[in-house]
Amino acid sequence: MAILDLRQQFPILNRMVKGKPLVYFDNAATSQKPQVVIDALTHYYTHYNANIHRGIHTLAEEATMAYEATRRTAQEFIGAVSEEEIIFTRGTTEGINLVAYTWGRQNIGTGDEIIISGMEHHSNIVPWQILCEEKGAVLKVIPVDDNGELVMDTYKALLNSKTKLVSVVHVSNSLGTVNPIKEIIEAAHQVGAKVLIDGAQSAVHLDINVHEMDCDFFAFSGHKVYGPTGVGVLYGKKELLESMPVFQGGGEMIKEVTFEKTTYNDLPYKYEAGTPNIADTIALKAALDFIKETGKATIRAHEEELLAYATAQFQAIPGLKIIGNAKEKVSLISFIIKGVHPQDVGVLLDNQGIAVRTGHHCTQPLMTRFGIPGTIRASFALYNQKEEIDALITGLHKTIKMLS
Amino acid sequence: MNIKPIHEIEKEIIEDFALFDSWEDKYEYIIDMGKKLPVLEDEHKLDENKIKGCQSTVWLVASYNDGRVFFKADSDAIIVKGLISMLIKVLSGHTPTEIIDARLDFIREIGMMTHLAQTRSNGLLSMIKQMKNYAIAFQAINSQKTDHK
Numbered sequence: 001m002a003i004l005d006l007r008q009q010f011p012i013l014n015r016m017v018k019g020k021p022l023v024y025f026d027n028a029a030t031s032q033k034p035q036v037v038i039d040a041l042t043h044y045y046t047h048y049n050a051n052i053h054r055g056i057h058t059l060a061e062e063a064t065m066a067y068e069a070t071r072r073t074a075q076e077f078i079g080a081v082s083e084e085e086i087i088f089t090r091g092t093t094e095g096i097n098l099v100a101y102t103w104g105r106q107n108i109g110t111g112d113e114i115i116i117s118g119m120e121h122h123s124n125i126v127p128w129q130i131l132c133e134e135k136g137a138v139l140k141v142i143p144v145d146d147n148g149e150l151v152m153d154t155y156k157a158l159l160n161s162k163t164k165l166v167s168v169v170h171v172s173n174s175l176g177t178v179n180p181i182k183e184i185i186e187a188a189h190q191v192g193a194k195v196l197i198d199g200a201q202s203a204v205h206l207d208i209n210v211h212e213m214d215c216d217f218f219a220f221s222g223h224k225v226y227g228p229t230g231v232g233v234l235y236g237k238k239e240l241l242e243s244m245p246v247f248q249g250g251g252e253m254i255k256e257v258t259f260e261k262t263t264y265n266d267l268p269y270k271y272e273a274g275t276p277n278i279a280d281t282i283a284l285k286a287a288l289d290f291i292k293e294t295g296k297a298t299i300r301a302h303e304e305e306l307l308a309y310a311t312a313q314f315q316a317i318p319g320l321k322i323i324g325n326a327k328e329k330v331s332l333i334s335f336i337i338k339g340v341h342p343q344d345v346g347v348l349l350d351n352q353g354i355a356v357r358t359g360h361h362c363t364q365p366l367m368t369r370f371g372i373p374g375t376i377r378a379s380f381a382l383y384n385q386k387e388e389i390d391a392l393i394t395g396l397h398k399t400i401k402m403l404s
Numbered sequence: 405m406n407i408k409p410i411h412e413i414e415k416e417i418i419e420d421f422a423l424f425d426s427w428e429d430k431y432e433y434i435i436d437m438g439k440k441l442p443v444l445e446d447e448h449k450l451d452e453n454k455i456k457g458c459q460s461t462v463w464l465v466a467s468y469n470d471g472r473v474f475f476k477a478d479s480d481a482i483i484v485k486g487l488i489s490m491l492i493k494v495l496s497g498h499t500p501t502e503i504i505d506a507r508l509d510f511i512r513e514i515g516m517m518t519h520l521a522q523t524r525s526n527g528l529l530s531m532i533k534q535m536k537n538y539a540i541a542f543q544a545i546n547s548q549k550t551d552h553k
Contacts, residue, residue, distance in 0.1 A: 018427065341481040343459045343526065347519075348483075351427045359459040373480070374459055402432060403482060 003302055006294060007383040009034040020353030023388045023395075028173050028201060028332050028379035029357055030223045034290050037227060040283035051275055053252065067278055070285040071268070074233050077288045078199075078218060079209030084267035085241065087234040088281055092200040093123040095219030095234035096167070098271060099196055100127035102244040103217075103236075104165070107194075110136035112164045115155070115193075117179070118144040118369055119172040122362045124198045128167060142168070144369055148175040148324035156187055163193040170202035174361040174375065175324025176332035178206070185215050194240070200224055204381075205303065205330040207296055210235050227287030228280035234271075241267050248273040299382045303331035306380045310389045317396060323375050331380040334361075337396075340403050342376045348399040354392055410502055413494045414510035421514040430515070431483065438486030444478035455534060457527030460484050464531055466538035471546070472497050473539055477531070484526050487511075487519055495535055500543035504536055 007013060010032045015022050024032060044066070050059035052067050071086045080086060089095045104127075108114065114128050118141050132139045140163075142155040150168075159166075166188040171178050185195045196217040199208060203220035210218045217240075222231040236244075246253060246264055250273035255263040264270050291299070310333055314320055319338035337345060346358035359374040360367045367374055378392060424430045448465045455462040460481035467474045475496045479485040494510065495503050511517060519528055 341460060343481040344483050348431060351431065402428065402435060 002298070003382070003385065006034075007385070009036070009290075010383050011035060011038070013383060017353040017355070018351055023354040023391050025378040025380065025384070025388070025392065026355045026357045027381035027384075028224070028377065030229065031204065031226050031381050032383070033228065033287070034226055036286040036290055037283050040286040041228060041279055044279045044282050049279070052278055053269075063278060063282070066282045066285070067276070070281050070288075073285045073288045077208070077292070078203070078220075078233070078235055079211050080235050081211055082238055085235050085238050087236065087241070087268045087271045088276055089219070089232045089234050090230055090277070091221040091223070091232035092198060092219045095217075095232055096124055096196065096198065097127045098234055098247045099217050099219075099236070100131045102247050102271075103194070103240065104128075104131045105135075106243075106245055108132075108135045108137050108164055111162060112137045113140055113158075113160070113162045114138070115140045115142060115158055115163055115166045115168075115188075117142040117150055117155075117168045119148070119150070119175060119177065119179075119363060119366050120167075120169055121173055121198065121200065122364070123200075124167055124169060124196075125365070128165075137164075138162075141365075144366065147326055148172065148177045149326045150177075150179055150184075152180065152183065155184065159187055159191045159193070161191060163188065163191050165194050165196065167196040167198070169198040169200075171199075171205065171330050172324065172363075172366075173201045173332075174334055174363045174366055174377070175326065176329040176334070176379075177324055177326035178202070178328040178330060181215070182213060185213060189214070201330065201332075204291070205296075205300060216240055222280065222284045222287065225284075225287055226290055227284040230277050231280040231284050238267065241271070246273075247271050250274045252276070294382065302382055303380055303384075306384055306386065306389065307331040307333070309386055310378065310380070310392075313389060313393050317393070317400070319400070320396075323370055323372070332377065333379075334375040334377045336372055336375055337400060340400065342374045344403055345376050345396070345399050348402060349392070349395050352391075352395045352398070354395050356392075407497075410494055410498060410506045414508070414513075417490060417494070417510050418513045434486035434490075434516075435482050436486070437489040438479075438482040438484075441478070441485055441489040441492070442476065444476050448476065449478070455527040455530045457484075457530075460526050462488065462527045462531045464534055466535070466542075468542040468545070471499055473500055473503055473542055475535060475538075479526075481526065484519070484528055487516060487528060488531065491532065491535065500539040500546065503539035504543070508532065 012032050048059050048062040050063040052064040071083050074086050075083050108131055128139055140158050143151045145151055168184055170181055181197055188195045194216040197215045199218050199220040204225045216237050218235040220233055223229040253265050253270055253273040255265050321336050323334045342358035349356055357377045444463055449463050453463045453465050460479055462479045464477045475492050477488045479488055
């Protein structure tokens with residue numbers, strides 16, 4: 001079976017944890033890396049490590065070419081019109097902060113309104129809170145219903161001429177909900193607001209086309225798309241990126257520096273100050289190519305099968321409640337078990353070689369909304385198998401028995 | 405009153421754990437310890453007694469009586485509660501100096517260091533620091549009293 005072949009490309013999945021074969025269900029936190037990504041990193045350091053863009057020697061040229069090749073691949077990966085719209089960041093969080101500190105400072109004033117949703121990751125809450133505090137702007141929140149879906153009527157009622165930005169998550173990291181972003185973007189544009197989409201969870205599962213979507217900004221992380229940590233992409237519409245002030249000052253982002261005045265470099269380098277994360281950016285290409293070759297449709301079909309299989313099994317466990325039952329979900333299940341603290345479940349599953357995530361998943365307001373301290377989250381990737389879900393179910397039965 | 409020296413109580417726990425040959429037995433013992441921990445009255449579950457971890461919360465209160473420190477604690481997570489129960493068994497009823505000097509090697513010996521390493525998630529390490537801080541504070545009060553005599 002194709003999935004078994006794919007699985008063999010991820011060397012870490014062969015390891016044992018506490019004497020048991022690893023079952024890795026923490027993919028929403030970070031995915032494992034295929035051999036091609038690991039090889040790309042090693043190959044770079046072994047053969048052509050050099051600082052990029054400025055050097056005129058062979059190594060610098062090779063490194064620059066590889067680095068810029070990732071930009072083209074990333075552009076295709078999310079359907080951006082131009083390479084200049086692809087800014088390399090450290091990850092989604094830095095991408096959002098970049099927009100808050102540049103576009104935000106330039107365009108948000110006293111009394112303006114920013115809309116986020118009740119299912120945002122702290123990374124898409126805190127930068128806007130900081131900005132609102134600085135500018136005397138107001139943060140509004142789209143509520144979440146009991147199924148874990150956004151209340152769209154309330155969203156539309158929140159929009160008005162004071163709304164300057166809508167920043168929402170494409171796919172919830174805590175619930176798996178796929179939000180109707182096309183509808184969100186259209187409605188926001190009608191009142192003249194810009195839209196940022198947090199794509200940290202969606203980029204790996206869904207087909208992304210920022211051009212069709214018509215969002216103004218889109219941010220995602222490399223390490224959640226089978227790529228290395230420490231590299232991410234911020235997409236912005238070219239005209240916006242051109243009009244925005246710079247983020248960080250330093251090398252690479254300048255054209256000419258005198259003590260009197262500095263002129264800035266063109267896009268995308270204007271936002272990439274200092275020596276970037278060259279190795280990880282280069283290896284990100286291998287990850288994006290890997291996804292492309294595998295095919296997102298193939299990946300999704302497999303993950304949907306896993307989700308349906310796991311959901312049915314979970315529902316049969318007495319006292320287990322799934323948090324987040326949106327009609328459209330990615331392959332992630334958040335749940336609680338009556339009378340049991342999520343952390344205890346995580347500890348006991350770990351002793352059985354099963355890695356899940358427990359806690360608030362950096363979405364404390366969402367947990368408060370559901371009146372719970374946290375959940376247990378199992379998130380599936382292309383290399384997971386039904387047998388592993390069976391192992392989780394067996395593990396859960398054992399865990400519940402030990403804790404009751 | 406607890407009169408056994410701290411290192412002896414630690415040794416007993418290590419010996420108990422040596423009898424377990426599976427992780428299940430270890431954790432069942434810890435869970436059982438958690439269940440047996442005397443209830444911490446709601447009046448003590450105040451913010452000032454709270455050591456908040458990222459995932460679970462610990463409440464800790466200390467009292468000083470006759471030159472000895474007594475601890476009471478609770479947690480919303482049962483495994484943490486079991487570990488707390490062991491810490492109380494080891495430290496409670498001893499003098500401030502004994503508590504300050506306690507090395508608490510038993511945690512590593514019984515293979516529970518991972519729980520201390522998860523500083524952000526469970527507040528256990530902060531709790532140990534807090535227990536020692538109480539001991540330091542009581543020792544200070546004690547020496548002040550002695551000074552005034």
